[in-house]
Amino acid sequence: MEGNIEELGRALSLIGYGLGAIGPGIGIGIVAGNAITAMARQPEMQGTIRTTMFLGIALTEALALIGFVLFFIASA
């Protein structure tokens, strides 16, 4: 019985990580897509746009990575 609960906990943390990755996935898609649009419209601003894009990606990604770490904490 105890083993089952442990297994269930692991499975739930895996599902939780999967759910947590949805939001950042959408977010990074929006950031990168808009950055590409901006670069196509103004190629001379490429450098600034790329910096800002990486920054946006890094900030969005943080949520998914926290989920990733929590997955290991919860399933350990």
Add this chain to the structure above:
Amino acid sequence: MILATECDVANEVICAPADVTELFEFPTLFTIGGLEFSRTHILMLFTAFAAVAILYYGLRGQRLVPTKFGAAVEGLVGFVRDGIARDVIGPEGTRYVPYLMAMFFFILVGNLFEITPLINFPVTSRMAIPLFLALVTYVIFMFVGFAKNNFRFLIDTAWPKTVPIALRWLVGLIEVFSIFILRPITLAVRLFANMVAGHLMLTLLLTSGVIFIAAIPEIGLKGSIGVFWFGLGLFMFLLEILIGVLQAYIFTLLTAIYIESSIHFEH
């Protein structure tokens, strides 16, 4: 890799380490005055040494025409100075160039150890190292913020004047929480989790590839899936180079942005 070769191929579950931390913890090698040294510590010292050595050999002896290596190092140094410090912080950014440079090169070398043959372990995947780097950044941008703006830094963050009064406490609460608590944590966790994920992925793909290929005589053609895993591992290998460089860049960029937001604090 060592773990993988000890696994029993014939079993159904081919290789499952008892705990994922097994991949990141090494036995103590020797002790100096109560300090226990394991492979991680040695690699950490080696990282710092390698970063200094790269800068020294890249930049010593100013020539009219730099060597190829020197030109590459100069490019990186110029990138950190102009692309990160001066672009983000502004003219005052020159003061923070040494700190940003040290940070960038330490993290870059530490990250690239992940894909260096025979080392294959990113020192930045131990939480203590990114956490310490993030705490140093935290101390610096806190110090700069309070030194340049006195206690307006804290008060204006918690009670922003530009926001309608009904929402002021909520925005202030969120801002204080995100600036004073969340910033160092996310900064550290971002680097740490990226490196852990990369190391796990590489270990899993490459070792499972090797195990499956080695097991072809025993389990037949099913083992040929190992070729696919191994190829995927090699692809991840290339991706990890990109991620290692990108994470060093992002860590340094965010450090610069946090310092900038403390200097030009007028929201």
